[in-house]
C-alpha cells in the first residue's frame with residue numbers, strides 16, 4: 001500500500017531536527033488527526049534556502065512527506081519553495097493512499113508558514129504568500 005519511497009523516507013527521514021537560529025519557523029497542525037509539523041529554514045542574502053530541518057509529531061506519511069518536502073526545497077530559492085505543492089510531494093513519494101493525502105498538505109503548509117514567518121521577521125514581501133494565514137496548531 002505504501003511505495004518504496006514513502007517507506008524509505010519514513011524509516012530514514014532526511015533533515016530531522018531543529019535549527020536554533022532559524023530565519024523562519026513554521027508550525028502547522030491538522031485538527032482531525034492531531035498531527036503537528038514544524039519546519040525550520042536558514043535563508044541566505046540571495047534568498048536561497050541553505051538549510052532546512054523538520055520535526056513531525058505525526059503519522060508515517062506525515063514524516064515521509066516532511067522529509068521529502070525538505071529535500072525538495074533544500075538549496076532552492078524562496079520562489080521555488082513557495083511554489084512547492086502537496087501534489088509535488090506526493091508525486092516525489094511515488095504516491096500516497098487517498099486517506100493520507102492530507103499528510104502531504106501539512107508539509108506544503110509547514111513550508112509556506114515558515115516562509116511567511118521569514119517574511120514577517122525580515123519585512124520582505126514574498127510573492128504568493130502575502131496573504132497567507134497560518135493556522136495556530138495549538139488552537140484545536
Ligand code: FES
Pocket residue numbers: 030033034035058059060061062100102103106
Ligand atoms: Fe494526519 Fe498523517 S494522519 S498527518
